[in-house]
Amino acid sequence: MIEGAPWRRWVFFYVPVTAFVVSLLFPFYWMVITTIRPDSELYRPWSAPNYAPFWTTHPTLEHVHDLLSETLFSTWMWNTMLISLAATAISLFCGLLAGYALSRLKFPFAGSIGTAIFITYLVPQTLLFIPLADIIRNFRLGDSPWALILTYPTFLIPFCTWLLMGYFKSIPKELEECARIDGAPRWKAMVYIIFPVAIPGILSAGIFAFTLSWNEFIYALVFLSSPEQKTVPVGVTSELVRGDVFFWGELMAGALLGSIPVAFVYSFFVEYYVSGITGSVKG
Amino acid sequence: MARVAMRSLNKKYDEVHAVIDVNLNIHDQEFVVLVGPSGCGKTTTLRMVAGLESITSGQVSIDEKVVNELPPMDRDIAMVFQNYALYPHMSVYDNMAFGLKMRKFDKPEIDKRVKVAADILGIQELLKRKPRQLSGGQRQRVALGRAIVRHPQVFLFDEPLSNLDAKLRVQMRVELKKLHERLGTTAIYVTHDQVEAMTLGDRVVVMRDGRVQQVGDPMELYNQPANRFVAGFIGSPAMNFAQVRIAAENGSLWAESEGLRIKVPAPITPRLGRYAGMEATLGVRPEDLRIAGAGDAKDLGFDVAIEVIERLGSEILLDVAVGSATMVASVEPTVTARVHERLRLAINPDRVHFFDNKTEAAI
């Protein structure tokens, strides 16, 4: 695409791309290097002459070890995993059914329900966390995983519904018409024909929902109080900082390990994730 | 075994009256083609028979049983769609078996029927493949196979050949015809292609703007079109039309316009009598025009100027100017003619059509 001399290619392409990549990825490198750096090197002021920030000669796993043995980190991981999977499953279930109904069936108020769901899609969690905390308390769900399993779908369902609606619309309607003529009732045509064909869309929605759940912070911060109930983001924030003392080694180890499940899922389904992003803004 | 009847069938959407008072009796084993330009209501009619579209008023019955309220799954029909609608996540075998599984047939019976249908269509080797690994023609066959394994009461076809290239379309047309002769299942076929309609249909239904224009066997439509629309729609190249004035002279009628004056043939004269002194539309097919020879009657010919010559091999089409109007004549391939040449054309007197200018009905 780029015409002209090699220097133009360097100036207009390689240099800027490299700058973007380096600055976008540097914090993760910093996370890794901090995790494996012994404390003696960690707390050396940047103005000290032997400050060598970009590598370490004495890599160690002591921070990871401390994190797993002396904190509840593994419990938080387990909690987050459970809550994210359950919330994702509920949201996919609801989003599949609602997305199908909204994209394929004619029924009264379909338009206004669709609009309402679209509006809730745009409602940020920070708008509702205070009254919601009150309701969670009234339902006696406080400090239990159920508080999050039931509330995460409020921001995941609109997203899943919206994404899957778009996907269903791209499936030719003749497929299910043919199935219905072939002898399938409406619900079987939906379950046996349309849902299997929509698997790429379902994967996109599911992966997106999973990462959003894993990332959620304010509900988890407000609805959970005992340390052993917490999720990774909240646990790391509240339990690895004592007073104003930051245990940077453990913190970075926690950030690193806490990111791994999301990064792992992401790495397998990059394409689905990207189509999820583009689908979510396409509407 | 299966007759299909439509009585005063209507479909109204919010603003559009898509199908208006369609009455049609389809006999058992008959192959009926609905044909018309896009938006004429032919597909909507078919979808109402299938149960995919609700019926605004009127009745559809299959074998004397009114099926208006019956969901498609219980109508015992099969349908082939324009885009084939093959289930992309299933193998060819499973595509064909799906309808039988839904009807709870046992495994050996399903297997037997799929094998027989695959044999008929010559797709035995493809049974394990997925639809995306098939060519257009193969997909078409699988879609047919899926319809015939069920032994349904009625086949519905919604423009099944229009996604194929021209050559394959002709080939599949012949195969469809053979298939129908072998199976004898009642079929309703929708197309916008009049050649397909003429070659496939035992009877052809021409529709326009939601209304049936004419029902008849192909030759009937060709020879005695009921109105100007059918006359222009059926036949290729299309019929020539000319605005003429009917003049009475010495007990016979003449059709006149700029550059054209022909005597109305005797058999039509009585019907055309009341148009004397009025305007009407003259219709003549390109194949009913020929270059006038010595033996041709003087009063059935007219002078033209050649504008374009289309050499098709089996025939030559002459685009000619008649006064300020243009016409197309289909002539022998041996004719030598040059552009701008003037010559005289003669009309076959038995095959001249006249249409009322207001109602467009044939006179």
Add this chain to the structure above:
Amino acid sequence: MATVGSVASVAFKQQYIPAAKRGPITRLLEDERRLAFCLMLPTVVLLGLFIAYPFFNGILLAVTDTRVGVPGHFVGMDNFVKIWNDDIFHVAVWNTCLYTFVTTVFKLALGLSLALLLNRHFRGKAFIRAFILLPFIIPTVLSTFAWKWMFDPTFSVLNWMLFHAGIIHTRINWLGDPVMAMVSVIIVNVWRGVPFYAISLLAGLQTISPELHEAAAIDGARAWARFRHVTWPLLLPVTLVIVLFSVIQTFADFQLVYVLTGGGPANATQLFATYAYQLGIGTGLLSQGAAISLAIFPILLLVVIVQLVYIRRTETL
């Protein structure tokens, strides 16, 4: 096709199959409206219970003087009057608007440049695209901690780099100085948001047919003119949607600031959401907190209306 007529003629003379028996539920669900009702039910119940109900509950809370554990009495608009006269609230409103505006401008500019860079064929493109999204998918709290560590007053690697590059001569107090704290918060938000913009805009760019560029090039348009008159107008619809999404998210941002500065120093980075949290949960003044987060609503509503009007307009095009 021609070989097997005999087999078929036997098989197809069979009697027609009667329709299989259907259960009562299948019959009921064959009705379009009834099926739609059943399909919508779980979604409507969940969203009603945890979005509509808390929303109205929030309005009710905001007009009482409820505290944690203390049932409130109706006080009318008192809470709104109180926050209207609250200096910190004014600061939070100003901060939120500034934060949203500046980050959006930078995210759009950088995201668009990155998208344009990536919108061509080169080796390792898929690989780079996958890595670039990492800031967006890694939980915000966790990556923000990495930044907090990079901003650390004593151990800041950023200071070390800037110092050794000769750009600064004394350390920058990233999170301790009011102005620098806002700058830091903005940097992290931009860092996290650029990938989202880039990937979405890249998807938008890829829908623009290359023939248009070739036609414009043949017409004599140079690179800038091609961008200005071909790419940008065609990209505008998707850009607007992305910006609206991002504005809503940024306006209601919480976790990034909560981790990085907690709203400090001296409320220099206090946003709507952090202030609502501080009052409602931190201090236990539930009703005042609810009133503050409700104050986001009118602005949010405006954005949503703009978006809906916009979507209607593009749908009718």
